[in-house]
Amino acid sequence: MRASHFFISTLKEAPADAEIISHKLMVRAGMIRRLGSGIYAYMPMGLRVIQKIENIIREEMNKAGAIELLMPIVQPAELWQETGRWQKYGPELLRIKDRHDRDFIIQPTSEEVITDIARNVIKSYRQLPVNFYHIQTKFRDERRPRFGLMRGREFTMKDAYSFDRDVEGLKKSYQIMFNAYVNIFNRFGLKFRPVAADNGAIGGSGSHEFHVIAETGEDALVYSRESDYAANMEAAIALPPVQERAAPAHTMQKVPTPGQKACEDVTTFLKQPLSQSLKVIAAIRTEIPEGQPGHFAVILLRGDHELNEIKTQKNIGEFRFASESEIIHHLGCPSGYLGPVGLQNRQDLALYADHAVTVMSDFICGANEKDMHFTGVNWERDVPLPSIIADFRNVVEGDPSPDGKGTLAIQRGIEVGHVFQLGTRYSEDMNATYLDENGKPQLMQMGCYGIGVTRIVGAAIEQNNDERGIIWPLSIAPFEVVLCPLGYDRSETVRSTADSLYGELKKLGIDVIMDDRGERPGVMFSDWELIGIPHRIVIGERGLKEGKLEYQGRRDREATAVAIKEMVPFIREKLPRNG
Amino acid sequence: MRASHFFISTLKEAPADAEIISHKLMVRAGMIRRLGSGIYAYMPMGLRVIQKIENIIREEMNKAGAIELLMPIVQPAELWQETGRWQKYGPELLRIKDRHDRDFIIQPTSEEVITDIARNVIKSYRQLPVNFYHIQTKFRDERRPRFGLMRGREFTMKDAYSFDRDVEGLKKSYQIMFNAYVNIFNRFGLKFRPVAADNGAIGGSGSHEFHVIAETGEDALVYSRESDYAANMEAAIALPPVQERAAPAHTMQKVPTPGQKACEDVTTFLKQPLSQSLKVIAAIRTEIPEGQPGHFAVILLRGDHELNEIKTQKNIGEFRFASESEIIHHLGCPSGYLGPVGLQNRQDLALYADHAVTVMSDFICGANEKDMHFTGVNWERDVPLPSIIADFRNVVEGDPSPDGKGTLAIQRGIEVGHVFQLGTRYSEDMNATYLDENGKPQLMQMGCYGIGVTRIVGAAIEQNNDERGIIWPLSIAPFEVVLCPLGYDRSETVRSTADSLYGELKKLGIDVIMDDRGERPGVMFSDWELIGIPHRIVIGERGLKEGKLEYQGRRDREATAVAIKEMVPFIREKLPRNG
Structure with missing residues (x-):
């Protein structure tokens, strides 16, 4: 072309x-x-x-x-x-x-x-x-x-x-x-x-x-x-944790946490690691009619974990997140201060926990009371574990691979x-x-x-680009090779060398485009780098005097001088199917 | 394939x-x-x-x-x-x-x-x-x-x-x-x-x-x-006629034509050629407001000619055909009995004629009165020619070519x-x-x-078919060649001959399909004739014993025996691009 x-x-x-x-x-x-x-x-x-x-x-x-x-x-x-x-x-x-x-x-x-x-x-x-x-x-x-x-x-x-x-x-x-x-x-x-x-x-x-x-x-x-x-x-x-739950070391205490709602804020405020807190998510199970037990659901996650909605849906059925007013109506407390303590005997709601939650000890959770959290909470001693425990969370880097081989990235x-x-x-x-x-x-x-x-x-x-433009993989590039003659319309030697190289490459079935538009070198080079053609050959008078052409791959930082006669085999080697 | x-x-x-x-x-x-x-x-x-x-x-x-x-x-x-x-x-x-x-x-x-x-x-x-x-x-x-x-x-x-x-x-x-x-x-x-x-x-x-x-x-x-x-x-x-109008030979007479409306019926009834009658078409010119002169138009054609609507539109502008009630309202007479005699002085309608009409003499036309026609009508003597004469009709076989060379088909x-x-x-x-x-x-x-x-x-x-099915031109056929082995699944010699022929044709870039479905010969042949593959080769045990295959082109009435070794060059000759 x-x-x-x-x-x-x-x-x-x-x-x-x-x-x-x-x-x-x-x-x-x-x-x-x-x-x-x-x-x-x-x-x-x-x-x-x-x-x-x-x-x-x-x-x-x-x-x-x-x-x-x-x-x-x-x-x-x-x-x-x-x-x-x-x-x-x-x-x-x-x-x-x-x-x-x-x-x-x-x-x-x-x-x-x-x-x-x-x-x-x-x-x-x-x-x-x-x-x-x-x-x-x-x-x-x-x-x-x-x-x-x-x-x-x-x-x-x-x-x-x-x-x-x-x-x-x-x-x-x-x-x-x-x-x-x-x-x-x-x-x-x-x-x-x-x-x-x-x-x-x-x-x-x-x-x-x-x-x-x-x-x-x-x-x-x-x-x-x-x-x-x-x-x-x-x-x-996310596999269930293999370690045992540590024994309680602290007593449960109710502490004021004014205005601290997100786990990040509460743990920062209390100078504790995020993983020491409990994330509490309130959901409405839409397959269960309103007013029926289990319509309102509470899911417990470790504070540094994220809910996986697909898994959640598999575990509890179709659901949506509860609104703030629904939370206040059902739990008598705004979101941000929720926790399992006190919910254990509620027949009107369903309580779930992610596997990782079961091995937490001395953890922090909301006290179901505005501006108040518990610290030093321990399962069994302070509150029973929810009866339904499942995989509710997104995996994180470093989790064990479910096939038992190595860790996840x-x-x-x-x-x-x-x-x-x-x-x-x-x-x-x-x-x-x-x-x-x-x-x-x-x-x-x-x-x-x-x-x-x-x-x-x-x-x-998205995978292949740099500050100059696109970098096409060879097999899907709009053209495999671009020829950039400098002064195609002025120099007889440039034109004849470019034409004959173009003809040779075409004959080999190589998808080559020759830039005969007569643009300045700067425009030509930046156009083809932007468009992302994998291989570029420059034909210029100065090089031709020494019998050389210039080759530059799209990822190369610099051009390589190649003897005119060597250029065709040189390029063929770059194009495996033609090699 | x-x-x-x-x-x-x-x-x-x-x-x-x-x-x-x-x-x-x-x-x-x-x-x-x-x-x-x-x-x-x-x-x-x-x-x-x-x-x-x-x-x-x-x-x-x-x-x-x-x-x-x-x-x-x-x-x-x-x-x-x-x-x-x-x-x-x-x-x-x-x-x-x-x-x-x-x-x-x-x-x-x-x-x-x-x-x-x-x-x-x-x-x-x-x-x-x-x-x-x-x-x-x-x-x-x-x-x-x-x-x-x-x-x-x-x-x-x-x-x-x-x-x-x-x-x-x-x-x-x-x-x-x-x-x-x-x-x-x-x-x-x-x-x-x-x-x-x-x-x-x-x-x-x-x-x-x-x-x-x-x-x-x-x-x-x-x-x-x-x-x-x-x-x-x-x-x-349609060029204007070159011949002169013949001199009148009859006097104009009003004759009863009860129930005879179409030109064909009138001329049959009067035992005259169709070309001797005048076809009268009433139209409404939609670009001219109702009530304005020229809104209602009458177009005259020779009885054996057909109106060309595209030409008509070019001549008189956008139009539609007048309804029967519009015709009766404007002309006081049902369609089928219309004619130019008596319309010559009407300022409220536009009168047009096709070129061919101008050289008619002693013609037949409606008398603008139910069940009545005129015969022996002549231009100028009985009624003036419409002032606008143009090309209103479809050409017919035998008309002179507009470039002056020969006649039209x-x-x-x-x-x-x-x-x-x-x-x-x-x-x-x-x-x-x-x-x-x-x-x-x-x-x-x-x-x-x-x-x-x-x-x-x-x-x-539509262009290429017969009672057996489609006949594809080679370049757009779904396949160029079909191989029909008889007993592909039973006969070792049939299979190996078919496979090797298939391989050779494929290697030559020929678009070949091998029917290895195991259908009976009758089904196979009628399928491929219906589908319309241009070239068929039959590989059968009987032929192989004599070293022969059978070739049949889709348009051929009979098969040709071709020596096994000759088949590839034989087929290549049938496929020009591969020849």
Whole structure:
């Protein structure tokens, strides 16, 4: 490609609404243009990256035996009514009416449509297993679209759906997809980590997320440095403590703590470590009718721990946090001064504790009285342990790994893929059956497998950038090599050397762009560093006099002089597939 | 590809709603599945054809210097309000509201979005000309979707938009696209014809349609067998007759024609040729207020000619046909008995005639009296010619070609492409300007260029099919070659021959599918004939004993025996690109 035949449009300044680096750099590099909130046009430079990502996904999906089709963007509401998602899906689902006032949706995902196809085209066990995928535009009407392609409304996703005869088959299909995802992310050249995810009703290893590692990532990933254990924060298991509870050393005392409510404030005020305090969370269990015992729930955590809402929901059912007035109404005391002492005989509330709480001694907790706390509180002696003890908290760095191997570490990630064992969640609602060997109808076992194509563009940049701009991994760079001739329009020797090098690289199938725009060297270099092309070759008169060209990798601090004749083999070595 | 790793799903019967052959065959061949009215999933076999079509388009667009980007499907209403299309576009435009009650549309086309991009990224004359294109899903909410992919609601289209400094530049860009389209349709291997189309406000050669020739086509294409002249029926010019009007031979007589209203009935009743009668059409000119002179219009045509509504609109402005009650109210006589005699002095209506009418003599027309006609009517002698004479009719086979070379012929076509010189239609409304050499802002000259990707699939089948199924042109066939081993699972020699032939063809880059499903020969053959693979090779034990394989082209009536060793070169010769 010659730059004069392409469209390059870089900006000095990022737009005001760009909050994160990938969004800023994508706009500045001329890869995307905003048309509305969360809606972008992919400009030529951006589309090249997207197409490279799609091609890698397509190749690996095909290699894994998945079959490409294409499902529509506008989907009839009837199918979504069959599974109940028409009702249950929130306002993210864009619902529309056609000219005849019939209901449709713009697909955020395609479980219903693929299940409808499967129940119609799959008749017999002989047609299973099968895995269909498509790469298609999706729409989710986010309340607050932001972060450019990271949380847009219109985006591109690859979604695959496997159909199997039984759970064993599903597990095999799932593993094949898991492996394909590992291959795909390896080929992207991104540092990534698959982590176990919460998978709702289905137990076991039924769901994994694939995250691109980036300090700016929204998700916390938990992993063991000593083993393969990895999970997202929602799903990471906190083991019960192995140590014994220490014997009481102090007597329980009520102390005034005027205006000190948060555990941090109370312990600072009392000059005690945060871990010595008890965090008390009041919740309303929405599945239990108001007025029934257990409707109001109190959960105890160690002061330095955080509540894990997903685990909490698994332990106590659907819930919401109690409001200040509900707390005062039920406990007769404002939040910030709550504690278990005195609640032990209350039949109208449910009391829970996290495992870590059970080994605390001489701890601090609220006295259920404004501006007052207890110190030196001990289980059994001063107050009985709650009867229900479970895992309620987020793990922290240094916790033991649940597989018994080493301790846990935490890093940030950006979720770009998700594989999920659906089981019969959709095939049951939609009666998607096949006939088994005995001619009996059986529900198909389904899995679904998504990759956020456009999100990967953002994630790749979050992981790979510097003060000069984007640093693309080779396999998804808009171009692999850029040629920067200095004075292409003035110097005959520069032009002829550049043209012949360009021709040679093209012939080798190398994705090269020649900057023949006639810009000044400074503009040229900063444009291509901003855009992030991995390999740059400068052709200048001064170098040519000595028979040299200049090579600089995007991460290199300095250029390397390379003899003209050596340049092609030199570059080929940098491009493994051509090596 | 092995059939066992692909998804083949053929049907014996076409669905009841399939009215045309391409729709029937596409459903039977398992290429598409209907999900709702005018909404289809493209099944794996269908998607392969679509992708081949897209790749050819992409290659030729790139070769022609156009630059690919991707514009969103959901577009903000504001842009459509700027050009007035938000108001003007009919109910085909799917209008939606997001969760914040803001207006959006699902794109049927992207003039507004590309013009918005252009006005933002194009600053200077140095950036022109430029041509952006995308291949994207479109939606048009057709009142009555039908004919499968031929008139669906959701469909795929390639649309390109050129931006130029001036009209001269636009004409060049237009010609480049015209030539690219010729290359694209040639590569599809389809019989096609570009025809001049009506282009509204812009004169000259500002618009062409590309039609796939098919007897079942909805459009009539007019062309000269002796020259390059070609136009669609709407735009084809009917020249004024060159012969003189014959002298009157009869006297005008009023004759009873009880119940005879249509020209056909009247002339049959009177035993006269149809061309001897006058067709009288009453219209309401909607741009002229009711009650004003000229609001009611009468147009005269030769009895065997048809009114061309596009030409009529150009001649008399926006109009609609008068209702029966309006006709009776204005002319005091029911339709079917109208004629010019007696209307000559009416100041309250406008009287028009088609050129062909002016050379009629001794003609028949209504007497403006129920059940009565005149015969032997002659211009000037009995009634003056209307003052406005113009081209109001559709051309007919045998009319002289407007370029003076030969006579016109008519064939049927399916519109699959359209190139159009927009001029400043959009750049003016949206103030899309660039700075010229003198730093003065100038409006960009635009062109737009569409190809209906999914429609081509239907059109190709309408053109190429027989009683056994589809006959794909090689370049867009889902597979180029199918191998049909007889007893792949039983016979070792069959399997090893098939496997090694399959491997050899794959290595040559030939798009081959091997039918290893284990179906009976009859099922296998009829499946692949229905699906329409151009080349079939049968590997059977009987043939192998004599060292032979069987080749049959999709259009061949009989198979040809080919020696095993000869088969690869034999096939390569059938695939020109591999030859």
